Amino acid sequence: MSSHGDHTNPGHQVHVSSTSMYLTILGALIVLTGLTVWVAFQDLGWANDIVALGIAFTKATLVVLFFMHVKYSGRIIKFVVLCAVSWLFVMLSLTYIDYGSRDIIKPAATPVDAEYQDLVDRGYAKKAKASASHGKETGH
Amino acid sequence: MANGHSTTLHHHFESYDQQRNASSLGMWFFLAQEVMFFGGLFTAYMIYRTQNGLDFAVASSHLNIPLGALNTAILIASSFTMAMAVKKSVLAQRKAIVGYLILTLILGCGFLVVKYFEYAEKFEHNTVPGSSFEFHVEPELIAQYDLSPERVVTMEKRAEIFFSLYFMMTGLHALHMVIGVGIGIWLMFPAMAGKFNMDYHNPVENFGLYWHFVDLVWIFLFPLLYLLGGNALAGG
Amino acid sequence: MSAHAESYDPNVNYLNRDWSLKSWLLTLDHKRIAWLYLISVSVFFAIGGFFAMLIRMELLTPQGDLLSPDTYNRVFTQHGVVMIFLFLIPSIPAVLGNFLVPLMVGAVDVAFPRLNLLSWYIYTVAGILVILALITGGVDTGWTFYTPLSSTYANSQVMLVAIAVFVNGFASILTGLNFLVTIHTMRAKNLTWGKLPLFIWAMYATSLINVLGTPVVAITLLMAGAERVLGLGIFDPALGGDPILFQHLFWFYSHPAVYIMILPAFGVISELIAAFSRKKIFGYTFIAASSVGIAILGFIVWAHHMFTTGMSAYAATVFSALTMLIAVPTAVKVINWTATMYQGSVSWETPMLYAVGFLGLFLIGGLTGVMLATLGLDIHVHDTYFVVAHFHYVMVGGAIMGFLGGIHYWWPKMTGRLYNGSISKVSAILVFVGFNLTFFPQFLLGYMGMPRRYHAYPEEFQALNVFSTAGATVLGLGYILPAFYLTYSLFKGEKAPANPWGAMSIEWQTPSPPPLHNFVTPPVITEPYDYEHELIKEQIAELKKHVKPQEVPLG
Ligand SMILES: [Cu+2]
Numbered sequence: 001m002s003s004h005g006d007h008t009n010p011g012h013q014v015h016v017s018s019t020s021m022y023l024t025i026l027g028a029l030i031v032l033t034g035l036t037v038w039v040a041f042q043d044l045g046w047a048n049d050i051v052a053l054g055i056a057f058t059k060a061t062l063v064v065l066f067f068m069h070v071k072y073s074g075r076i077i078k079f080v081v082l083c084a085v086s087w088l089f090v091m092l093s094l095t096y097i098d099y100g101s102r103d104i105i106k107p108a109a110t111p112v113d114a115e116y117q118d119l120v121d122r123g124y125a126k127k128a129k130a131s132a133s134h135g136k137e138t139g140h
Numbered sequence: 141m142a143n144g145h146s147t148t149l150h151h152h153f154e155s156y157d158q159q160r161n162a163s164s165l166g167m168w169f170f171l172a173q174e175v176m177f178f179g180g181l182f183t184a185y186m187i188y189r190t191q192n193g194l195d196f197a198v199a200s201s202h203l204n205i206p207l208g209a210l211n212t213a214i215l216i217a218s219s220f221t222m223a224m225a226v227k228k229s230v231l232a233q234r235k236a237i238v239g240y241l242i243l244t245l246i247l248g249c250g251f252l253v254v255k256y257f258e259y260a261e262k263f264e265h266n267t268v269p270g271s272s273f274e275f276h277v278e279p280e281l282i283a284q285y286d287l288s289p290e291r292v293v294t295m296e297k298r299a300e301i302f303f304s305l306y307f308m309m310t311g312l313h314a315l316h317m318v319i320g321v322g323i324g325i326w327l328m329f330p331a332m333a334g335k336f337n338m339d340y341h342n343p344v345e346n347f348g349l350y351w352h353f354v355d356l357v358w359i360f361l362f363p364l365l366y367l368l369g370g371n372a373l374a375g376g
Numbered sequence: 377m378s379a380h381a382e383s384y385d386p387n388v389n390y391l392n393r394d395w396s397l398k399s400w401l402l403t404l405d406h407k408r409i410a411w412l413y414l415i416s417v418s419v420f421f422a423i424g425g426f427f428a429m430l431i432r433m434e435l436l437t438p439q440g441d442l443l444s445p446d447t448y449n450r451v452f453t454q455h456g457v458v459m460i461f462l463f464l465i466p467s468i469p470a471v472l473g474n475f476l477v478p479l480m481v482g483a484v485d486v487a488f489p490r491l492n493l494l495s496w497y498i499y500t501v502a503g504i505l506v507i508l509a510l511i512t513g514g515v516d517t518g519w520t521f522y523t524p525l526s527s528t529y530a531n532s533q534v535m536l537v538a539i540a541v542f543v544n545g546f547a548s549i550l551t552g553l554n555f556l557v558t559i560h561t562m563r564a565k566n567l568t569w570g571k572l573p574l575f576i577w578a579m580y581a582t583s584l585i586n587v588l589g590t591p592v593v594a595i596t597l598l599m600a601g602a603e604r605v606l607g608l609g610i611f612d613p614a615l616g617g618d619p620i621l622f623q624h625l626f627w628f629y630s631h632p633a634v635y636i637m638i639l640p641a642f643g644v645i646s647e648l649i650a651a652f653s654r655k656k657i658f659g660y661t662f663i664a665a666s667s668v669g670i671a672i673l674g675f676i677v678w679a680h681h682m683f684t685t686g687m688s689a690y691a692a693t694v695f696s697a698l699t700m701l702i703a704v705p706t707a708v709k710v711i712n713w714t715a716t717m718y719q720g721s722v723s724w725e726t727p728m729l730y731a732v733g734f735l736g737l738f739l740i741g742g743l744t745g746v747m748l749a750t751l752g753l754d755i756h757v758h759d760t761y762f763v764v765a766h767f768h769y770v771m772v773g774g775a776i777m778g779f780l781g782g783i784h785y786w787w788p789k790m791t792g793r794l795y796n797g798s799i800s801k802v803s804a805i806l807v808f809v810g811f812n813l814t815f816f817p818q819f820l821l822g823y824m825g826m827p828r829r830y831h832a833y834p835e836e837f838q839a840l841n842v843f844s845t846a847g848a849t850v851l852g853l854g855y856i857l858p859a860f861y862l863t864y865s866l867f868k869g870e871k872a873p874a875n876p877w878g879a880m881s882i883e884w885q886t887p888s889p890p891p892l893h894n895f896v897t898p899p900v901i902t903e904p905y906d907y908e909h910e911l912i913k914e915q916i917a918e919l920k921k922h923v924k925p926q927e928v929p930l931g
Contacts, residue, residue, distance in 0.1 A: 014160075014338055016230050017223075026220040033212045033362075037205065040367035052363040059359045067223045067352045076560060077168050084172035087588045088179045090675055094695075095183050095624045098679065099191065101690035123290060152485040162487040162561040169553045173591045180595035180625050184610060187621055270607035297615040304608035308599060 015072040025066045032059050148340040156339040163342035167349050178357055181309050185364060188301055194285065195298035198277060200369030202267055203306070204258055208366040211254050212358060218247035219355045222348045229344040232337035237344065241331060244351065245324045248317055255314050267303050275299040306365055313361060316354045323347055384896050389792065389889040404489035407890065410475035410790070412496050413466060414783075418859070420462040420503060423510075425855065427455035432814075432845040440832035448831035449516035450532065454506075456519030457537055461544050462503055464775050465633065468640035469586070470499070470551055472782045473579050475790060477555050479883035480573050482564025482901070484893050487557040488550075495550040502544035509536035518829065520630070523611040523622045527603040534604060538597045545590040548636070552586025555579050564882075566901045573881040573904060574650075574657065577664040578643025581671035585632045585639075589675070593629035596622065620685050627678035635674040637771055638738075639667055641778025642709055645731050648781055649713045650905045651879035652728035653720025654916070657905045659712035666705035673702050680749055684758050692751055699749035706742055710735065725877065726797060729804040730781030737773025737811060741766060744819070759829075762822025765815045773811055780807065780858065787862065788876045792889040793869030799861045806854030813847025878916040880905050 036055040044051060065071040070081055153159040189196050225240035266274040275296045282292060327347055330336065336344055390407045400408060430451045434442045443451060474492065478485050486492050509515055515537040517526040526534050559572070559580050600622060602608040609615040611622045650657040657663065679687060679695040713735065722728070744766040748754050757763065784804075788794055817840040822828075826837050833841070875884040882899040883890075902909045 014230050014341075016227055019224065019227070022220055022223050022227075026216065029216045029219075030213060033209060033216065036363055036367065037209050040205075040363070049368065052367055056360050056363050060356050063219060063352055063356055063359070067219050067355075068349055073164075076165060080165070080168040080172055083584070083588065084175040087172075087675065088175055088182070091176070091179055091183055091592065091628055092186055094676060094679070095187060095621075095628075096190070097694060098620075098624065098687045098691040099187050100688075102688040104688065104690045152483070152489065158561060162557050165560055166488060166491075166553055166557045169556055169587050173549050173553070173587050176588055177591035177595050180592045180599070180628075183625060184599065184621060187618070192616065269609055294616060300609050300615050301612075301617055304602075304610050308602060308608065308610070 015069060017066065017069070017072075021066065025062050028062060029059055148335060160339075160342055164345060164349070167346040171349060171353050174353055178309075178312070181305065181312070182360070182364075185305050185309070188298075188305065189364075189368075192298045192301075195295045196302050197369045198281060198295060199275070199299035199302035200365060200367075202265070202275075203366045203369070204261065205366050207254055207258050208362050211251050212362045214247050214251045214254070215355045215358050218244050218251070219352050221247065222351045226341070226345050226348040229331070229336040229341040230338055232334070234331070234334040234336075237331045237336060238328065241324055241328060241344075245321055248321050248324070248351075252314060252317055252321075255310070262303070262307075267299075269300050269304045269307065273300050273303070275303075309361055309365065313354065313357050316357070320347075320351055320354055323350070384891065386887065388891065389887065390892050391792070391889050393892060402493070404485070404493055405892065406474050406478050406486050406489065406492060407790070407894075409492050409496055410471050410473075413470040413474060413499070416496070416500060416503060417463050417467050417471060420458050421467075421855075423507075424455055424459035424463055425852065427451050427458065428848070429852065431455060432848045434831055435833070435841045436845045438833050438835045438838050438841075443831055445831050446516065449518075449829070450514035452829060453515050453518050454510060457515070457541070458506060460519055460633070460637075460771075461541050462499075462506060464637040464771055465544075465548055466499060466551070467637075467775065467779045468644065468782060469548070469555070469579060469582055469636070470495070472575075472644065472779070472786060473551070473555060473582075473640065475786065476575060476883060477558055477579055478562070479789075479886070479890065479894055480576050480881055481559060481562055482567055482882055482895065482899050483558060483562035486554045487562055488554050491550045492554055495547045495554070498543055498550070499547040502540040502547065505536050505540035505543065509533035509540065512536070520623075520626060521597060521600060522626075523600050523603065523619045524613060527600045527611060535601060538601050542594050542597050542601075545594040548586045549590050552583035552590075555583040556587065559583075564899060564901060567882075570661075571901060571904050572664075574646035574660070574663050574667070575640075575643035575881075578639050578646070578667045581667040582636055582639045582643075584668075584671050585636050585674065589629045589632040589636075592625060593633075596625040596629070599625075620682065620687060623682050623685060624679065627681045628675070631678040631681065632671070632674040634767075634770065635670055637775040638778075639670060641734065641775045641782075642667060642670075644778045644782035644785070645713065645734050646709075647879075647881065648727050648731040648785055649716050651785070651877050652725055652731070653717050653722050654878065654907050655716055655720035655905075656907055657712070658715035658718075659708070660904055662708050663712050666708045669705040670702065673698070673705065677702060677749075680754070683751060683754050696749055696751040696754075700746060703742070703746050710739065710742075724801075726795075726800040726804055727781045727785035727877075729801060729808075730777050730784060733804065733808040734774060734777040734781060737769055737777060737808070741769030741773055744769065757822055759827055760822035761818040761826045761828055764828050765818035765822060768815045768818070773815070777807070780804075783858070783862075785877070786883075787865070788872030789883060789888050789890070791866055791869070792872050792887075793865045794872050794876065795865035795869055796861050799857065803854050803857035803861070806850055806857070808854075810847050810849070810851030810854050814844050814851050815847075817841070817843040817847070875915050878912065880907060880909070880912055 032055050036052055039051050039055070040048065042048075064081065070077060149156055149159060153162065221240045221243040225237055225244060228236035228240055262268050266272055277287070277292050277295050281287070287295065324347065327343055330343065390405055400412070403409060403412075430443065431448075434440065434448060434451075440448065474486070512533055515530070515532045515534055517530050517532070517534055521534070521538060521541075526538070559576060563572075599608075599610045603610055603612060609617055611617045611619050613619060646657060646663055677695055677699040679691060680699045683692050683696070744762070748757070748763065748766055784795070784800060821837055821840050821844075824837065826833055872888045874887050876888070877884075880902070881904075882901065885899045886895045900911055902911065906912070
């Protein structure tokens with residue numbers, strides 16, 4: 001039992017990054033923070049969210065790859081990072097397919113629908129269509 | 141095996157290599173767990189945000205963007221000093237490790253102080269969810285978007301959901317910061333005793349990974365919570 | 377082993393080297409932590425079983441005469457919470473997994489022994505919180521904690537139990553994290569991934585779910601709890617919040633949690649079937665890959681619990697189809713196990729009885745699962761006893777059969793003692809028969825329309841309910857017997873040899889019970905389940921010289 005496990009592991013050679021590289025990343029992150037604040041006040045319509053998230057992903061990637069050394073880590077650690085990100089993606093996207101598709105197929109009208117309509121009329125429930133129109137309003 | 145510092149090698153490991161591998165892999169699995177922990181909140185945020193875009197934008201405009209941006213910068217700077225502390229621990233430069241750790245902790249506390257002022261402001265304006273929650277849509281907005289009185293009522297209710305998410309997300313994030321500061325203080329002792337070197341620096345490295353992770357969460361929280369009101373309200 | 381060289385005394389093992397209470401409560405030895413867990417999960421199994429008994433007593437008659445409706449709600453909730461969170465989820469991983477993962481990979485201990493002990497303490501705190509909630513009135517939301525019932529309306533001890541489940545989650549996260557790192561970094565030289573026992577593959581898959589799924593239920597309960605206590609409104613329909621979102625997040629964990637319960641049982645069954653068929657397991661790669669496949673697929677099917685909630689019909693169709701996909705890797709396993717037994721020299725020892733019982737019960741549980749995944753049928757039988765019967769076939773018929781089979785199989789290794797073969801066989805048969813008597817009638821009841829979670833029911837359902845309660849009595853007897861004969865064997869049982877079953881994986885190469893650091897000499901690594909290997913032929917020949925109590929013929 002002198003040698004162990006996965007030989008592609010990161011530790012065998014400890015990576016030391018140069019201070020100037022860390023400074024470069026620091027600079028890039030600060031610039032991107034400024035950029036995301038500035039761009040939030042530009043009217044890009046629906047693209048505002050995309051740009052904001054794109055900048056956030058870029059910043060996150062820089063932190064993960066360089067500050068957290070994943071660029072220099074072994075396969076297994078890259079695998080764990082991939083696992084975490086993809087599991088999160090699964091949770092977000094599969095939850096969204098429910099909410100995103102509620103209007104695509106409507107079940108046949110039932111007495112419950114009539115009751116629900118009554119609640120809507122009396123102001124206790126929101127109209128099913130209301131959500132879609134909010135989305136459009138944001139894009140002004 | 142380097143027998144010189146065998147006290148830092150736990151008995152069930154064969155070598156420092158194995159100990160370091162296990163330690164950093166364990167930390168990464170822990171962070172994967174953290175991703176999913178915050179992921180639940182991000183999922184809730186995504187669903188409500190896609191359903192109530194304008195409501196969230198209006199509520200978001202009550203957050204303080206300059207303070208949020210300042211905190212982003214503080215956290216990024218602390219990530220830099222943290223990365224330097226890890227680097228110095230590999231190089232076994234005792235004084236530099238301690239120095240960078242202290243800088244990191246000062247920046248971390250700075251973040252928490254700013255956060256405190258932000259929270260205090262929310263309490264002052266009653267935008268803290270609960271029985272005393274109060275939120276009013278500005279008349280200009282009502283005119284601008286031609287909102288019916290019922291629409292204004294639902295908007296004020298959705299604002300409470302937004303602030304609930306805001307306090308859950310930033311609160312848990314701040315709690316992680318507080319824990320991080322605690323771990324950082326605890327790490328000062330072995331750092332000052334000069335325990336860290338090329339073979340044994342996992343505690344600093346893992347603390348660094350944790351700190352960077354907390355930074356990562358904020359990198360997403362800042363645009364999602366603070367910035368999405370900017371355009372909707374300035375552009376109209 | 378050179379690093380841990382110490383003089384080896386064959387009379388000293390991990391159990392008898394120190395019996396002080398301190399040496400147990402502060403132990404960092406994975407084998408002792410397995411014992412701590414075994415004792416605690418047994419206690420909670422008894423508590424959960426007590427509530428099951430109350431439920432069956434109440435349902436003996438159509439009138440709700442034994443318990444008030446409100447008490448009945450609390451009883452079935454406590455049954456669910458205790459059995460799922462405090463028994464099923466930790467049972468195989470934290471007991472057998474803790475004992476076996478380091479042994480099977482040829483390591484001295486798990487990667488993080490202190491976190492391992494911490495995990496048991498966290499579990500204990502969660503257990504105490506649940507007991508505290510029990511004493512102070514219990515909880516009545518069902519183990520699912522659906523909002524707005526849990527966040528707004530319930531008057532019971534929701535917070536105590538929710539905190540317990542939250543806390544307990546970190547116990548299983550730590551166990552999972554420990555196993556993942558141990559399997560990755562602590563394997564003996566030459567023990568490559570392709571040579572790992574299938575139990576290890578199953579534990580790896582389970583641990584992935586533990587680490588990636590459990591935090592989601594933690595944050596979900598935290599949100600519901602913040603809503604209840606602090607008045608935050610995240611799922612509150614009055615504000616436009618969506619209780620269905622709570623269900624999405626809850627089931628994102630709780631469906632995979634079914635695999636936290638059943639995957640380890642799959643691992644145990646793979647070991648048992650190979651060992652008692654004395655044959656190389658058929659389709660090693662397929663069984664190993666299907667474990668990981670199930671862990672991954674298990675995460676993309678959760679909304680099959682929500683077909684009738686008013687979720688999108690389109691999404692329901694997608695989730696229905698995805699759920700059926702799970703049948704593929706599961707069938708791969710069942711087919712390969714059957715193929716392994718085919719033309720093997722099968723010996724009907726007690727663990728093998730459990731394994732075969734498992735196959736029968738799990739088959740029924742799995743196939744009714746496919747039925748329930750079918751959108752149309754699910755809407756017909758949702759929230760009926762059909763669903764109750766289905767998940768008991770999977771979780772009791774599957775997971776507990778696997779747990780008991782595993783305990784009977786590794787008992788000689790854990791204790792160094794053999795138990796009585798005849799009684800244990802009788803008890804295995806009682807469990808199998810009692811289980812079917814209890815739960816098969818519930819399929820019929822559910823199909824006829826008897827809803828779950830009601831304490832009274834129409835008279836025409838009584839006959840089948842009486843059957844079910846009678847069966848539960850037999851089942852209960854089958855569960856109580858092992859507690860007696862296994863405890864008896866601890867003191868009076870015959871001494872066990874290192875490899876009493878003639879099995880192949882490397883934990884059988886060390887003495888029973890193992891020494892403190894697991895192996896005296898580095899274990900010999902072979903191809904997995906290579907029953908043609910010289911090493912094992914000698915051992916089997918040696919075994920045949922002795923007549924073991926296990927070989928007393930049945931009946
Ligand atoms: Cu399910």
